[in-house]
Amino acid sequence: MGSITYNYDFPVDRKDPVGIDRRRSLSRLVPSLFTERFRSVLYVGANWFGTAFLLEFKRAGYDVTIVEPFPRNCESLTKEHGDLFDSMEQCLVEDFKPLDGRKYDVIFWWHGPEHVEEERLPDILKYIEGLANYLVILGCPWGRYKMGANYGNPYERHRAYLYPEKFIDLGYTRIECLGEVDTPGSNITSVKILNKEAGRMDGERFRG
Numbered sequence: 001m002g003s004i005t006y007n008y009d010f011p012v013d014r015k016d017p018v019g020i021d022r023r024r025s026l027s028r029l030v031p032s033l034f035t036e037r038f039r040s041v042l043y044v045g046a047n048w049f050g051t052a053f054l055l056e057f058k059r060a061g062y063d064v065t066i067v068e069p070f071p072r073n074c075e076s077l078t079k080e081h082g083d084l085f086d087s088m089e090q091c092l093v094e095d096f097k098p099l100d101g102r103k104y105d106v107i108f109w110w111h112g113p114e115h116v117e118e119e120r121l122p123d124i125l126k127y128i129e130g131l132a133n134y135l136v137i138l139g140c141p142w143g144r145y146k147m148g149a150n151y152g153n154p155y156e157r158h159r160a161y162l163y164p165e166k167f168i169d170l171g172y173t174r175i176e177c178l179g180e181v182d183t184p185g186s187n188i189t190s191v192k193i194l195n196k197e198a199g200r201m202d203g204e205r206f207r208g
Contacts, residue, residue: 002173004164021178022139022187026053029174029191030137034060038105041065042131043085044093045112047073047153051081052110052139058084065089065104067096070153094124098131107132110139118160125170134194138167142177142186164188 007025026033034056040063046054047068057064064085068074074090089096093109107128113121129136140162147158161182164175167190174193179186 002168002171002175004168005176007176007178022052022189025176025178025187025189026137029176029189030135033106033135033137036061038134039063040104041106041108042067042096042098042104042128044068044107044109044128045115046077046081046085051077051084053108054081054084057108062106065098067091067093072153094127096131103131103133105133105135107136109137112140113138114140114145114158114160114162116159118162118166121160121162121166122170129192129194132194136172136192136194138172138188138190140188140190141184142179142188143182145182145184145186162188164190 007021032038039061041057043054043057043064043066045068046052046066047070054064064087066077066085066088068077068088068090069092071090074088077085077088093112098104109128113125116124125136125138141158143163144161145158163181164177167175167188170192172190172192174191176189177186178189
């Protein structure tokens, strides 16, 4: 059974969409994430202005693969941030097929689950969990947050309003909510531990 932590003291910083509080939340849930314990990450949904944690992954020595469906984002990422990743595939994550059946130590889908219909989410997560060796990490708004097809990108529309209990039901064992429910700027970070070795990397408190 998973656990949910609520942190309501969360200042929203519009100039920094990642924010120090989100960084601290991720660090609390996965202390070893940026300590060179893991070697590869499948980063789902990076775009030209939303490269959250991409620099941290690269600095920690990860081999970084990006999956992103919108052509303009792929072009801008390659032009402006090409030094922060090793490869990119332009497709939806549910259509992504790794070469030679490759798996990744970490799957990182940061502020992406809200962009698919809630009824489709379990099957998509089951698929990407099958691509991971150790951890799946998700970020999304906490509850209701309306958004349309920003800058002509149809994949930007929010199609689901998600709450922490949904991720508990899907087997995510470490969850932290920041801010206020149904308020733009809020955040849910959810972590699924896929084997005991990943748990041991962060000590007893991280075993799931």
